[in-house]
Amino acid sequence: MNKKELRQKQIECLKNYAATAAKELDDLILLKKLxxxxxxxHSQRIGVTSSLPYEVDTSNLIANLWEQGKEVYLARSYNNREHTQDFVAYNYNSKVAKSKFGVEEVVDTNAKVNNELDLIIVPGVAFALDSKQRIGFGGGYYDRFLAKHPHTPTIALANRKMIFAHMSWQAEKTDIPLKTIITPHEI
Incomplete structure (x- = not known):
């Protein structure tokens, strides 16, 4: 199965899993572990994406980070040929709107952009524990960003439906492996 087929299969699987008590429990465990x-x-400036309903919920994570006085930066993608993104300061007063992907992004053009982060929480639909590779949403935004910032630590939060012991898809040369994948159970 190629990445595109697996991505579609995973999104359907995750949508079915989204309204279950098991997913809620996974989300809580992942938040606590993180x-x-x-x-x-030890990180002060943290990049994150506002989650879609079938992804690991990042709303409680963001609230916890704010409570701890940490700086939160939301990913903002640009509708350009290069599929680039930045991380934009996000707080209680930030104006947000849904992007073309359905993800909330900061829309204030005067909001502070900061791509020199201490940590990035990277989204995806599938994560291989052996290679730390991921399948994202197909645009390459994160891989392009991480290629430009190779020393920034990365973490993925993977619920039980996102975990693959071994990579069952072909990695592309532009795919950037993650540094850490957190799962809801011990592996």
Whole structure:
């Protein structure tokens, strides 16, 4: 199965999983594990994406980061040929709107852009534990960004439906492996 086919299969699987108690429990466990990580505790500027309903929920993560006085930056994609993105300062007063992907992004053109982050929480629909590769949403936004910022630590939050022990898809030369994948259970 190629990446595009697996991506579509995964999105359908995750949509079915989205309204279950098991997903809610996974989200809570993942949040707790992430908040207990020393890397997160020592990070001040954190990049994250506002999650879609079938992804691991980032709303509680963002609220926890704000409570701890951390700077939160939401990914903002640009509708250009290069499929680029920046991370934009996000707080309680930020104006947001849904992007063409359905993800909330900061729309204030005067909001501070900061791509020199201490940590990035990277989204995706499938994560291979052996290679730390991921399948995202197909635009290459994160891979392009991470290629330009190779020293920024990356973490993915993967619920039980997103986890693959071994990479069952062909990685492309532009795919950037993650540094850490957090799962709801011990592997």
């Amino acid at each position: 908040m207990n990580l020393k890397l997160l505790q």
